Amino acid sequence: MGLGGTVLQWLRSFLEGRSQMVSLGDTCSTPQPLSCGVPQGSVLSPMLFNIYMKLGEIIRSFGVQCHLYADDVQLCHSFPPVTKEAVQVLNRCLATVSDWMRENRxxxxxGKTEVLLVSRRAKQGIGLQPVLDEVALPLKTQVRSLGVLLDSSLSLEPQVSAVARGAFAQLRLVRQLRPFLGRSDLAMVVHALVTSRLDYCNALYVGLPLKTGRKLQLVQWVAxxxxxGATYRERTTPLLSQLHWLPICYRAQFKVLVLTYKALNGSSxxxxxxxxxxxEPARSLRSSGEALLLVPPASEARLVGTRDSAFSVVAPQLWNTLPREMRQIPILLGFRKALKTWLCA
Incomplete structure (x- = not known):
C-alpha cells in the first residue's frame, strides 16, 4: 500500500493484538490470537477489506466499472442499445468473480443479486439476462442502492414516493407527541425523524418534475x-422563513453546490x-478569472431525460449563477453560510 512511519504503526496497532473465543452458555473457550481479518464495527475495516480484496481488479479487467461497499458490490456497464456482447462480457465477469470467491471460500x-437496465425503452431489456452460477438473473423494474430506489428510467418517482410515504408516517407519530413537547423539542424530533429523510441523498432531486418534487414539498409544509402550530389556511412561505428552512428544491441545490465547492477544493x-x-475561454473575455465551470454539451448526456439531473451538467449551471465573491470564499463554513443566505433572499 506504500504506507510507512506513523501511519503504518497506527494500522499495525489497529490490526494486531486481537483474539477471539467461542461462548456457549456459561462456558467460554480459551482465547486464540487472530492472524487475519479486521475488527468489526469500524469505518476503517471495510476500507481495508476492499483494498486487500482483488475483486475490483478482476471486475475492471473486463472493462466493467464497480463500486465496493464492504460485502456489497455493484457492477456498472455501459453499452449500445442493440448489442449481445454486453451480456457475454457480464457473464464472463460474473463467472470469474464466482470462481475467485469459491477459491477463497x-x-x-x-438470490440477492439484482439487475437493473437503465434505458429510455423498457422493451430493450428483453433477452438481456446475465447468468450467475447457472442462474438467470431477471431484470428488475427498480433496485435499492444505498437506500435509494433507482428505476429503469432514473425518474426517481419510486424513491420520492417511498420517502414521502415514510415521512408522512413519521409525522403522524410525531403529531401524537405534540401535546407533551415544547416547540424546540418538537423541532428536534421532526428533524430527526422527518427532515433527515428529506435530506438523505437529496442532491438527486435537482431537476425533478414539479409534480414529483411536490410530494416532498408537501411533507415539509406539513412539518x-x-x-x-399554524393552520392549513396560513401561507407556508412565512413559516419556512420563520424556521430558517429552505424549500425542498433549494435544499437540493444547496447540497449540489456544497459538493461542487468541495470538488473544486480537493475535499470530495x-x-x-x-x-x-x-x-477556459479561447480568447481573453470579461468572464476570464470569474472561476466559472464548463457546462458540457448535450452530446455528452447519456440519457436525454436525465440531463437536467446529471451532476456534470447541474453543478456547473448552478455554480455559474453564484456571485463571483461567493465562488471565491476560501472556507467551506463561510461558503455554506453565504450560500444559504443567498438562497433565502
Missing part, C-alpha cells in the same frame, strides 16, 4: 405547520471532481 448469493471523492472542469 466466499459465497456469492444469486412546518406541525412545529409552528475523485468520481465527483472528475466530472467538472473550469471554463
Amino acid at each position: 466466499l459465497k456469492l448469493n444469486p 412546518a405547520r406541525l412545529i409552528t 471523492p475523485i468520481y465527483l471532481s472528475e466530472h467538472i472542469s473550469s471554463y
Whole structure:
C-alpha cells in the first residue's frame, strides 16, 4: 500500500493484538490470537477489506466499472442499445468473480443479486439476462442502492414516493407527541425523524418534475405547520422563513453546490471532481478569472431525460449563477453560510 512511519504503526496497532473465543452458555473457550481479518464495527475495516480484496481488479479487467461497499458490490456497464456482447462480457465477469470467491471460500448469493437496465425503452431489456452460477438473473423494474430506489428510467418517482410515504408516517407519530413537547423539542424530533429523510441523498432531486418534487414539498409544509402550530389556511412561505428552512428544491441545490465547492477544493471523492472542469475561454473575455465551470454539451448526456439531473451538467449551471465573491470564499463554513443566505433572499 506504500504506507510507512506513523501511519503504518497506527494500522499495525489497529490490526494486531486481537483474539477471539467461542461462548456457549456459561462456558467460554480459551482465547486464540487472530492472524487475519479486521475488527468489526469500524469505518476503517471495510476500507481495508476492499483494498486487500482483488475483486475490483478482476471486475475492471473486463472493462466493467464497480463500486465496493464492504460485502456489497455493484457492477456498472455501459453499452449500445442493440448489442449481445454486453451480456457475454457480464457473464464472463460474473463467472470469474464466482470462481475467485469459491477459491477463497466466499459465497456469492444469486438470490440477492439484482439487475437493473437503465434505458429510455423498457422493451430493450428483453433477452438481456446475465447468468450467475447457472442462474438467470431477471431484470428488475427498480433496485435499492444505498437506500435509494433507482428505476429503469432514473425518474426517481419510486424513491420520492417511498420517502414521502415514510415521512408522512413519521409525522403522524410525531403529531401524537405534540401535546407533551415544547416547540424546540418538537423541532428536534421532526428533524430527526422527518427532515433527515428529506435530506438523505437529496442532491438527486435537482431537476425533478414539479409534480414529483411536490410530494416532498408537501411533507415539509406539513412539518412546518406541525412545529409552528399554524393552520392549513396560513401561507407556508412565512413559516419556512420563520424556521430558517429552505424549500425542498433549494435544499437540493444547496447540497449540489456544497459538493461542487468541495470538488473544486480537493475535499470530495475523485468520481465527483472528475466530472467538472473550469471554463477556459479561447480568447481573453470579461468572464476570464470569474472561476466559472464548463457546462458540457448535450452530446455528452447519456440519457436525454436525465440531463437536467446529471451532476456534470447541474453543478456547473448552478455554480455559474453564484456571485463571483461567493465562488471565491476560501472556507467551506463561510461558503455554506453565504450560500444559504443567498438562497433565502
